[in-house]
Amino acid sequence: xxxxxxxxxxxxxxxxxxxxxxxxxxxxxxxxxxxxxxxxxxxxxxxxxxxxxxxxxxxxxxxxxxxxxxxxxxxxxxxxxxxxxxxxxxxxxxxxxxxxxxxxxxxxxxxxxxxxxxxxxxxxxxxxxxxxxxxxxxxxxxxxxxxxxxxxxxxxxxxxxxxxxxxxxxxxxxxxxxxxxxxxxxxxxxxxxxxxxxxxxxxxxxxxxxxxxxxxxxxxxxxxxxxxxxxxxxxxxxxxxxxxxxxxxxxxxxxxxxxxxxxxxxxxxxxxxxxxxxxxxxxxxxxxxxxxxxxxxxxxxxxxxxxxxxxxxxxxxxxxxxxxxxxxxxxxxxxxxxxxxxxxxxxxxxxxxxxxxxxxxxxxxxxxxxxxxxxxxxxxxxxxxxxxxxxxxxxxxxxxxxxxxxxxxxxxxxxxxxxxxxxxxxxxxxxxxxxxxxxxxxxxxxxxxxxxxxxxxxxxxxxxxxxxxxxxxxxxxxxxxxxxxxxxxxxxxxxxxxxxxxxxxxxxxxxxxxxxxxxxxxxxxx
Numbered sequence: 001x002x003x004x005x006x007x008x009x010x011x012x013x014x015x016x017x018x019x020x021x022x023x024x025x026x027x028x029x030x031x032x033x034x035x036x037x038x039x040x041x042x043x044x045x046x047x048x049x050x051x052x053x054x055x056x057x058x059x060x061x062x063x064x065x066x067x068x069x070x071x072x073x074x075x076x077x078x079x080x081x082x083x084x085x086x087x088x089x090x091x092x093x094x095x096x097x098x099x100x101x102x103x104x105x106x107x108x109x110x111x112x113x114x115x116x117x118x119x120x121x122x123x124x125x126x127x128x129x130x131x132x133x134x135x136x137x138x139x140x141x142x143x144x145x146x147x148x149x150x151x152x153x154x155x156x157x158x159x160x161x162x163x164x165x166x167x168x169x170x171x172x173x174x175x176x177x178x179x180x181x182x183x184x185x186x187x188x189x190x191x192x193x194x195x196x197x198x199x200x201x202x203x204x205x206x207x208x209x210x211x212x213x214x215x216x217x218x219x220x221x222x223x224x225x226x227x228x229x230x231x232x233x234x235x236x237x238x239x240x241x242x243x244x245x246x247x248x249x250x251x252x253x254x255x256x257x258x259x260x261x262x263x264x265x266x267x268x269x270x271x272x273x274x275x276x277x278x279x280x281x282x283x284x285x286x287x288x289x290x291x292x293x294x295x296x297x298x299x300x301x302x303x304x305x306x307x308x309x310x311x312x313x314x315x316x317x318x319x320x321x322x323x324x325x326x327x328x329x330x331x332x333x334x335x336x337x338x339x340x341x342x343x344x345x346x347x348x349x350x351x352x353x354x355x356x357x358x359x360x361x362x363x364x365x366x367x368x369x370x371x372x373x374x375x376x377x378x379x380x381x382x383x384x385x386x387x388x389x390x391x392x393x394x395x396x397x398x399x400x401x402x403x404x405x406x407x408x409x410x411x412x413x414x415x416x417x418x419x420x421x422x423x424x425x426x427x428x429x430x431x432x433x434x435x436x437x438x439x440x441x442x443x444x445x446x447x448x449x450x451x452x453x454x455x456x457x458x459x460x461x462x463x464x465x466x467x468x469x470x471x472x473x474x475x476x477x478x479x480x481x482x483x484x485x486x487x488x489x490x491x492x493x494x495x496x497x498x499x500x501x502x503x504x505x506x507x508x509x510x511x512x513x514x515x516x517x518x519x520x521x522x523x524x525x526x
Contacts, residue, residue, distance in 0.1 A: 003043035010290035065300035067293035089296035094289035095280030100152030106252035142194025150200035172394025203230035334371020345418025354405035444486030
């Protein structure tokens with residue numbers, strides 16, 4: 001078998017492959033040259049510069065595996081690769097140490113004004129009194145997210161005799177206690193009680209702009225904000241105004257809403273430290289990514305499922321094809337459950353009723369967890385790493401099987417429990433085309449086909465409510481695709497699930513909630 005490497009890879013990774021395969025390292029291939037050569041190879045290893053498009057996949061007659069030496073796989077057409085049976089794997093943990101260390105480095109740089117002092121001295125100035133900093137020992141660092149990188153930052157901060165406070169609803173209290181980390185019950189608690197605040201969450205609909213004007217107002221005037229996670233989590237305009245007015249002590253950023261960028265207004269402020277997305281830029285991280293990618297491709301070419309497979313195939317066996325039909329439904333239900341739950345718990349229960357209950361549903365258990373975790377982790381999820389990531393976050397998963405189902409041939413219910421109650425969603429597949437349907441959400445029975453953009457609204461069960469919804473959405477030129485209404489006793493409470501053709505802006509949600517009779521409205525992306 002032959003493996004093509006199109007970008008610089010650690011020599012140890014190349015040697016690993018050469019033990020079993022014929023390896024060609026051809027750097028700087030143009031898109032046309034790649035199209036001309038790819039048909040000769042069984043394996044391909046790339047970084048971020050090589051684009052594996054649909055056309056490349058179509059020309060890859062012998063390709064069995066693609067390895068990405070890094071985390072992101074947005075330069076690979078995953079759907080096209082999956083259709084052709086080409087396994088795609090990445091190196092999701094290759095940069096965690098580098099990102100954690102860079103976070104700690106930025107914290108110290110901001111606390112001691114190191115970049116400004118360095119620049120001043122290089123310009124012939126000796127201004128010791130102008131750069132008086134603060135010690136981190138004895139201070140509180142607040143972590144929003146306690147995944148792989150957050151855990152490394154926590155350990156480093158503890159080594160510098162800091163107090164570590166963290167908010168992550170999917171990391172168990174026992175695990176935090178074992179790490180000597182104090183558990184916060186909310187993001188606000190971290191913002192209000194921390195001297196240094198470090199972000200470690202992926203960029204999702206929920207986290208985009210989460211550090212906005214309101215959040216920044218909750219920080220101490222002496223506090224510092226650090227972001228080495230993802231651009232867009234911080235509202236850069238709000239941060240600029242806050243720093244310019246001196247409402248917090250400072251900030252340090254490695255990532256930005258638009259990249260690359262060299263002229264952001266933030267760069268002109270004296271109380272911020274900035275770096276050009278260097279979180280993964282270490283020799284070790286780059287080498288580690290290369291070796292991991294080589295290991296993944298070698299594993300795939302041996303016929304194994306790599307640990308970091310993005311699109312691992314469905315296991316074969318009796319009933320596997322039937323069970324596989326429900327995988328997408330379970331992932332959708334997991335996504336829905338997370339977005340409808342205000343305070344996620346750490347106990348997921350999956351109930352299978354009807355014919356599906358008679359089969360091995362472990363694949364579906366993982367699918368549900370994938371959907372639930374999709375908006376909480378940086379790593380691309382797959383059927384191999386999802387259970388480990390769920391366990392790391394303290395998520396307890398329990399499934400039950402009941403052959404009887406009163407209303408549907410098959411019914412799958414997901415519920416998430418916490419000290420604050422239980423959230424529940426249900427779904428099924430209907431008709432000869434096995435079309436997915438959401439059957440229950442927010443305590444109401446509905447029947448709607450899940451779509452990318454869906455609006456869930458709880459309201460009083462009084463005449464005219466549907467018309468009011470239509471009026472508001474029409475005024476904002478938002479087209480309704482479908483609607484399902486569920487309610488309790490007449491005149492009590494009701495819920496509407498409305499599919500729309502585009503995302504519903506926050507302003508529309510606010511306009512809806514200003515109308516008497518509407519108790520809750522939220523948009524979800526499925």
